[in-house]
Amino acid sequence: MIRIEPREMPSKWWTIGIPIISAFVAILLASIPLTLAGANIFEAYRQMANGIFGSTFAFTEMLTRATPLIFTGLAATIAFRAKLWNIGAEGQLYLGAMAAVAVGTGLIDAPAFILIPIILLAGALSGAIGMAAPTYLKTRFGADEVVTTLLLNFIVIIFLQMMLEGPLKDPMGMGWPQSEPIVDNGVLPQLLPRMRIHAGLIIALLTAGLVHLFLSKSIWGFKIRAVGENPSAALHAGINVKRTFMGAAVVSGAIAGLAGVSEVAGLRGYLTTDLSPGFGYTGIVVAMLAGLSPIGVVISAIFIASIFVGADTMSRAIGVSSYLADLVVALSLICVLIGGFIARYKFIRTNKGNV
């Protein structure tokens, strides 16, 4: 018999070491399907590393891919800390992108230092509304936010299609369902010449720092943690649980909205329905991998982006399916979740003879 007991004080090294070990185990496990696909393992991993660290361009591409994941990971982190299950970051991302396009394609003519903040604000506001609405339904009528936020994603995508065929459609777009491009003054600046990496990354890192301060040092953050851990004790202690849910929802939705702004105003320049290959959903994985720590989100977003970008390069170079990238991400999540369990609990062998 093995008895499982919670560790009283999980050590610092343990909590940091376990995810790193888990990531390595995941990559090792990934060699099984790679071998089955007929690839040379060492060549595959060399190409993978090459795709991440091989050149400045490769490295900045990876960081560009990590940028939206940092935003959506932070959005999930804040909501999940309150045990508010925001599965709708994907929809909120598109709402943010739509708002960015609405104000950033010529509606307002202003210099960059005014226009960019306006676009960011509009996107954040739009995302915030996208999460506030289902949360209101939850606090008022008890509608399960897992269902409402998830389904809202599809509604938002269909609404976006409608807008891209109608009011937001680019008249110069040769009939393609895409928006007009963001005006020059509204585009987030590039960080390096001839690279796609843009100021969205700086905003994402700043946001991570702010979310960390918000959760650990602010009264609102305290309330969000308290409500998430034990809503009835929080209520008994005089915390307004419903208002706290709304607060967490607004911040979470706003950050998810910023992901959309960053993608459309930093990378693409115009909006289409394939802006996000599921960044909103991957954000949940990022947040869980990070153990809902805002600083951890930055690291896990970079890790997941590396796997995606590296696996892409690998599949192109040695000719295996890029779905293997998804597989590695899935394996690493499972490994880290199991690792997290090992970090929190200890296993004690008990003498079977006595039982």
Place this chain on the structure above:
Amino acid sequence: MMKNTRVLSLENISKRFGSVVANNSVNIDLYRGEVLALLGENGAGKTTLMNMLFGHYIPDSGSIDVLSFEGQMEPLTLGHPQASLDAGIGMVHQHFTLAENLSVLENILLGSEKIWAWRHNRSNARDKITKIMNRTGLSAPLDEEVGKLTVGERQRVEILKALYQEVKILVLDEPTAVLTPQEADTLFENITAMTKDGLSVIFISHKLREVLAFSNRIAVLRHGKKVGEIPTSEANERVIARMMVGEETIENPRKKMKIGSPVLQLNGVSSKGDSTRTSLNRTNLTIHKHEIVGVAGVSGNGQSVLAKLISGLAEPDSGELLIDGKNIKYFSPKEMQSLGVGRIPEDRHHDGVISAMSVAENLIIERLHDKDVNNKGFLQNKSIKKNAEELIEKYDIRGPGIDANTALLSGGNIQKLILARVFECMPNLILANQPTRGLDLGAANEVARRLLEARTRGAGILLISEDLDEILELSDRIMVIHDGSLTEAIDLSREAIGLMMAGEKA
């Protein structure tokens, strides 16, 4: 009598939950046709022990032997309720496990009929149950829906169900907690009749009186250990009480005090609260400064609604509630706090603390808007830390430290944390709901001392407790709650209050 045949033997049973030792090398034997009373305070390990007998938990060590139908003592397969059932062990839980929408007959047959049979021939079953009812005197209307039965009747259905499965050993977990004295007396007559048939009964209780009246032998558990076992004929209340508590209770010195102005007034308050619990009917209650008012009663008679009202978690449907003479219109926990109401919740783990947050954080959770905690929306970590260091010193809260999760504290230390939080705010009115439930004597005495100290300072205290001794010891006045109504007890004898708790006129 066949009392010499051993039917059950528990040997060196130990069980731990995390760091809590629930049972520590317990040995218990049970003989045919006897009633063994298992006594102990809340948390002494009685229910855990019985759950292991019934296969709900697996003991960490030790063994259980049961007399087989062939007359041999055979080891019981542990951790399998079906094995316990097959060995002839039946259990009637404190909280019934009946399907309310099925008839009594269907409930009794539930589990012993094959699910996939085409049709059930119930006339044989009905005959068998009728025979059992005639023999034991237990009666229940077989075709009535269980949902329509009284609590006492439901319990009889549970027992009939066990007898129908031909149990040799019947465990009754606090069977009288929900019964009126009359129903309890009937139950004991029935038990006596059943033991004449050779049934052995283990009877869990913490009511000394009924244990002395109806059992053959008494075993006492304390902190998971068996601390004594005597034939009932040699026992008396004092002997058993000493075994249960371990030491003489320390008297809290108290002097009569002149009461001050009213701090809490309930004038004809009715409140439904949540629909599952008993509501409060046109209640009148006044608590003055320098006064502790105890509310005694069997749980589930409206205590929770009363506590919720004063915590700000429920509102009156009619009537008015005044605090310090001010008519309260808006009910929320925060409002109650700002009016100077300190609240010690009934379920300290569920409503009292956030166990995944630190001791320091839990100590300030009710003061998030005070200047020394909240500086323009940010936590004042320095003064929060200072506050925590002072309070763990002052209230003797023992644990791994102020930054450790509250989950690591023991129940007594969690209660001290809550006391610190409540008493440091100098409340005018204190709601103490089951404040010593599950605490060891030291922690319980600490709670009593703090409550008396607050009384001296000028607070009014509403003490809700199921522990009549605690109420008698601490209260200046005693109210009895029954079926949602509060009545002042004039005669403060145990018997008179006991009768009122059962809804009888004293």
